[in-house]
Amino acid sequence: MAAGRPYEGFFDINDVHEYLRIYESHVRSLSGGDEKQVHRTLLQYGRTKGIIHDLIGRNLSTDEGIHVDPESIVVTVGCQEALFLTLRTLRRDDRDALIAPMPCYVGATGAAALADMRVLPVAEHTAGIDLEDLERVVKEAKADGLRPRACYVVADFANPSGASLDIDTREALIRLAEKHDFLVLEDNPYGLFRALDSESTPTLKALDGDRRRVVYLGSYAKTGLPGARIGFAVADQRTASADGRTGLLADQLAKVKSMLTVNTSPIAQAVIGGKLLAHRHSLRSANARETELYQGNLRHALNELARHFPDDSRPEVTWNTPAGGFFVVLTVPFAVDDELLMHSARRHQVLWTPLHHFYGDGRPRRQLRLSLSYLSPDEITVGINRLADFIREQCDVQSLQKGIS
Ligand SMILES: Cc1ncc(COP(=O)(O)O)c(C=O)c1O
Structure with a gap:
C-alpha cells in the first residue's frame, strides 16, 4: 500500500496501436491526405508546445468546464515537467518563493529544489489548505523581502492527504492570490476519480475565468496511460519576461522546455490524442x-x-x-x-x-x-x-x- 500507481489490470497494449492509428487518421484528414505531413507530424521533431493542444483544450472544456485558448497549453513529459517548467520560469532570483501546504506532494517540493526555489510551508487542516496561515506566511515573507510567486495546491483528493477543497475555500484562495499578487498552481491528477453519480466541485481554473490567477497542471498518467508520460500546463497569463517583453506565460514555459526536452514525443502525444479522439474528448466516461x-x-x-x-x-x-x-x-x-x-x-x-x-x-x-x-x-x-x-x-x-x- 505504498505505490501510488494506477491499477494495471486494465492496461492493454492493443489500445496503444489503436490510439496511434486513430490519431494518424486524424492528422491525415486534417492535412487533406498529405502523407508527408502525416509522417512529419508523427515522426519528426515537432512544435515545442506540443501537437495535441487543441484536443487537450476540448478535453478540458468537456470534462472540467475550463475554456482556454489552446495556444496557452504546453504539452509536457508528464505533469512533473509542467511543474518544473512553471517553477523554473517563475524563479528569477533567490527572493522568489513557492508556497506549499504541508504535507505536500514530493514532486512539487522536489521540482522547487531543482529550480533552486525556496519553499514556504503552510498548514493544512482536514479540509485542505489553511487560508489564515497562508495569508500570515505571505505577509511575513514579503516583510522579509521575499516574493511569494505562487501557491501549489492539489484541490481534489490531494497526495498524500486525500483532502479536497470546498468551493468557498477555492474562491477565497483565488481572491487571496489576487490580493497578494501570486499565482495558484493547481495540480489535478485525481479529480476525475470521484463517485460516478457525484457532482464535481469546479476546479480552481474553471472558477478563475478572466482573472487568470491559476496555472493548471494536468496529467494523463492516471486517466490516459502512465507509460505515455503526457502531461500539460495551461498558462494563459500575460506576463513580462526577464527581457521586459510581455507575452503568454505558456511561451515562457516553452522557452525553458526547448532547453530541457525540446518537445514532448509526438508518438506519445499521438497515443493520448488518439484516446481523446476515441472518447470524444472526454476521459470521465472512458475511466x-x-x-x-x-x-x-x-x-x-x-x-x-x-x-x-x-x-x-x-x-x-x-x-x-x-x-x-x-x-x-x-x-x-x-x-x-x-x-x-x-x-x-x-x-x-x-x-x-x-x-x-x-x-x-x-x-x-x-x-x-x-x-x-x-x-x-x-x-x-x-x-x-x-x-x-x-x-x-x-x-x-x-x-x-x-x-x-
Ligand atoms: C499530485 C501529483 N502531481 C503530479 C504527479 C505526477 O504526474 P505525472 O506522472 O504526469 O508526471 C503525481 C504522481 O503521482 C501526483 O501525485
Missing part, C-alpha cells in the same frame, strides 16, 4: 471502470479499517475519509519512521509511506499514507490485516517501554 475500481477500493479499505479499529477501540487509530482519489491517511499512537517501515516490510510483509516524507523536514510523524489504487480488494483485505497486526504490535512495544521506564 468509468477505473473510477469504479478506485471508489470500491477506497470504500473497502475504510470498511476494513473500521472492522479492525472500531470506535473507542484501543489502540486509538483514526483515519480520514476522502470521497475519491488514491490515498487515505492513518493516525497511529506512535511516531512512524523508515526504520519502522523496514520492520513492517520484513516482519509483517506490508508497505506504506511514512507521512514525514511529505513534510521534507525528516521529523517522524504519527501518520502514514495508504495507497489503494494499485491493489485488488482481496489484496487490500490482506494488507490491512497485516497493517493492523503491525500497529497492535507497536502499541504493545510502546506500553512495555512505558512500563519499564
Whole structure:
C-alpha cells in the first residue's frame, strides 16, 4: 500500500496501436491526405508546445468546464515537467518563493529544489489548505523581502492527504492570490476519480475565468496511460519576461522546455490524442471502470479499517475519509519512521509511506499514507490485516517501554 500507481489490470497494449492509428487518421484528414505531413507530424521533431493542444483544450472544456485558448497549453513529459517548467520560469532570483501546504506532494517540493526555489510551508487542516496561515506566511515573507510567486495546491483528493477543497475555500484562495499578487498552481491528477453519480466541485481554473490567477497542471498518467508520460500546463497569463517583453506565460514555459526536452514525443502525444479522439474528448466516461475500481477500493479499505479499529477501540487509530482519489491517511499512537517501515516490510510483509516524507523536514510523524489504487480488494483485505497486526504490535512495544521506564 505504498505505490501510488494506477491499477494495471486494465492496461492493454492493443489500445496503444489503436490510439496511434486513430490519431494518424486524424492528422491525415486534417492535412487533406498529405502523407508527408502525416509522417512529419508523427515522426519528426515537432512544435515545442506540443501537437495535441487543441484536443487537450476540448478535453478540458468537456470534462472540467475550463475554456482556454489552446495556444496557452504546453504539452509536457508528464505533469512533473509542467511543474518544473512553471517553477523554473517563475524563479528569477533567490527572493522568489513557492508556497506549499504541508504535507505536500514530493514532486512539487522536489521540482522547487531543482529550480533552486525556496519553499514556504503552510498548514493544512482536514479540509485542505489553511487560508489564515497562508495569508500570515505571505505577509511575513514579503516583510522579509521575499516574493511569494505562487501557491501549489492539489484541490481534489490531494497526495498524500486525500483532502479536497470546498468551493468557498477555492474562491477565497483565488481572491487571496489576487490580493497578494501570486499565482495558484493547481495540480489535478485525481479529480476525475470521484463517485460516478457525484457532482464535481469546479476546479480552481474553471472558477478563475478572466482573472487568470491559476496555472493548471494536468496529467494523463492516471486517466490516459502512465507509460505515455503526457502531461500539460495551461498558462494563459500575460506576463513580462526577464527581457521586459510581455507575452503568454505558456511561451515562457516553452522557452525553458526547448532547453530541457525540446518537445514532448509526438508518438506519445499521438497515443493520448488518439484516446481523446476515441472518447470524444472526454476521459470521465472512458475511466468509468477505473473510477469504479478506485471508489470500491477506497470504500473497502475504510470498511476494513473500521472492522479492525472500531470506535473507542484501543489502540486509538483514526483515519480520514476522502470521497475519491488514491490515498487515505492513518493516525497511529506512535511516531512512524523508515526504520519502522523496514520492520513492517520484513516482519509483517506490508508497505506504506511514512507521512514525514511529505513534510521534507525528516521529523517522524504519527501518520502514514495508504495507497489503494494499485491493489485488488482481496489484496487490500490482506494488507490491512497485516497493517493492523503491525500497529497492535507497536502499541504493545510502546506500553512495555512505558512500563519499564
Ligand atoms: C499530485 C501529483 N502531481 C503530479 C504527479 C505526477 O504526474 P505525472 O506522472 O504526469 O508526471 C503525481 C504522481 O503521482 C501526483 O501525485
